[in-house]
Amino acid sequence: MLTKASNDLAKSKQLVGLLKQQIEQGNTELSEELDKANERISMLSEDLSDANARIYVLEVALTQAESDNSELRAEVSRLHSKADDYEKANALLDIADKAQVDYKTIIEVLLHRKFAHNSDMTNLLNGVLDTSDAEVNELGLDGLKKKI
Structure with missing residues (x-):
C-alpha cells in the first residue's frame, strides 16, 4: 500500500x-500574444493619429478650396456681367456698322440734340448767351422769356 501511495504521489507530482x-x-x-496585441494596438494607434492628421489637413484644404470656389464663382459672375456688357456693345457696334456711322458721329449727334438749340433761353442756361449784351440788358429776364 505504501508503494501504491508512493506511486500515486509520484504520478501526482x-x-x-x-x-x-x-x-x-x-x-x-x-x-x-499579449505583446503582439499591444504592438498591434500601438501600430493602430499611430495609424489612427496619422489618419487624424491627414483628415485635419484635408479639412483645411477643403475649407480653402470652398473659399477659393466662392471667390471664383464671384469672379465668374462678374465676368458674365462683363461679357453681357461686351455683347451689348458688340450689338451696338454691329448696328453702327450697318448704319455706317461711328461712335464719334453718334456722340456728336447726341451732344447736338442735347445742347444745340436755337433758343436764347437755352443759350442763356448753357452760358452761351452773354448777359452783358445790350439787348439782353434792355429786355431783362421777363423780356427774354416773352421773346423766347
Missing part, C-alpha cells in the same frame, strides 16, 4: 509538474 509546465507554456504563449 508528475501530473502537477506537467500541469505547471503547461500553465507556464500557456502563460508564455499568452504573454507573447
